[in-house]
Amino acid sequence: MSKFTHINASGEANMVDVSGKAVTTREARAEAYIYMNDEAIELIQRGDHYKGDIFGVSRIAGIQAAKKTSDLIPLCHPLMLSKVGVELELQATDKRVRIETRCKLDGKTGVEMEALTAASITALTLFDMCKAVDPSMRIEGLKVLEKVGGKTGHWVA
Numbered sequence: 001m002s003k004f005t006h007i008n009a010s011g012e013a014n015m016v017d018v019s020g021k022a023v024t025t026r027e028a029r030a031e032a033y034i035y036m037n038d039e040a041i042e043l044i045q046r047g048d049h050y051k052g053d054i055f056g057v058s059r060i061a062g063i064q065a066a067k068k069t070s071d072l073i074p075l076c077h078p079l080m081l082s083k084v085g086v087e088l089e090l091q092a093t094d095k096r097v098r099i100e101t102r103c104k105l106d107g108k109t110g111v112e113m114e115a116l117t118a119a120s121i122t123a124l125t126l127f128d129m130c131k132a133v134d135p136s137m138r139i140e141g142l143k144v145l146e147k148v149g150g151k152t153g154h155w156v157a
Contacts, residue, residue, distance in 0.1 A: 006075050015075045021108040026149030028103050030115035032123045032142040035096045040134040044090055044097070054129040055088045062086040062122030066103050066114040073117070077109050084114070086122055099123055100145070112144050 008014040044054065063084045070078040083104040090097055101118035103111040123139045130137060147155045 013075060015077070016109070018077065018108040023106055023108055024149045025106050026104070026110050026147075028110060028112040028115040028147045029145040030101050030112070030119040030143065031145055032099045032119040032139060033096045034099070034123045034126050034137055034139050035094075036130060036137045037134040038095065040130045040137070041090070041092050041095055043130075043133060045092060054126060057129065058122045058125040059086040059088065061125035062099070062101060062118040065121030066101070066118040069114045069117045073113055076113050079105055079107060079109065079111065079114065081105050081111065081114060084118060086118055088122070088126075097126060099126075110147060110150050112147055116142060116144060 005016050006014055047053075063086055065072075066084040067081060070076040081103055083102065085102040087100045088097055089100075099119050099122045101115045101122065103114040103118065105111055119142055120139075123142075127137050127139065143157060145157050
């Protein structure tokens with residue numbers, strides 16, 4: 001039977017002890033989508049949004065967020081990430097931007113939370129930068145796409 005790893009024998013919140021775990025290469029990919037109106041899509045396509053390079057700013061926000069995950073989510077271990085990637089793809093026909101993140105390290109714990117945090121903050125930054133044009137945007141589909149490393153090995157959604 002599976003159990004929650006962040007709950008101790010007394011039922012209290014607990015940071016998992018990873019000191020005895022082997023260092024392995026770990027990687028995770030996550031995605032999210034932000035849906036927006038035609039006007040916002042067109043501004044992105046033309047590259048003349050009045051706030052400047054919204055993809056560039058959003059990408060940096062996502063990278064910074066991955067690095068700060070342990071400050072944002074209780075009980076997450078601070079990690080020494082070796083790679084954080086954030087890709088943004090304008091999917092104009094679907095009126096959305098697809099965000100895909102990738103986090104990697106050699107360590108004792110996984111990087112799924114860092115990949116999810118990067119995707120979330122990238123989407124929130126896009127929202128912030130475009131809200132004057134489309135306050136009705138919505139963020140959907142946040143999920144882990146793939147995980148590599150650790151005792152569960154390779155997992156794909």
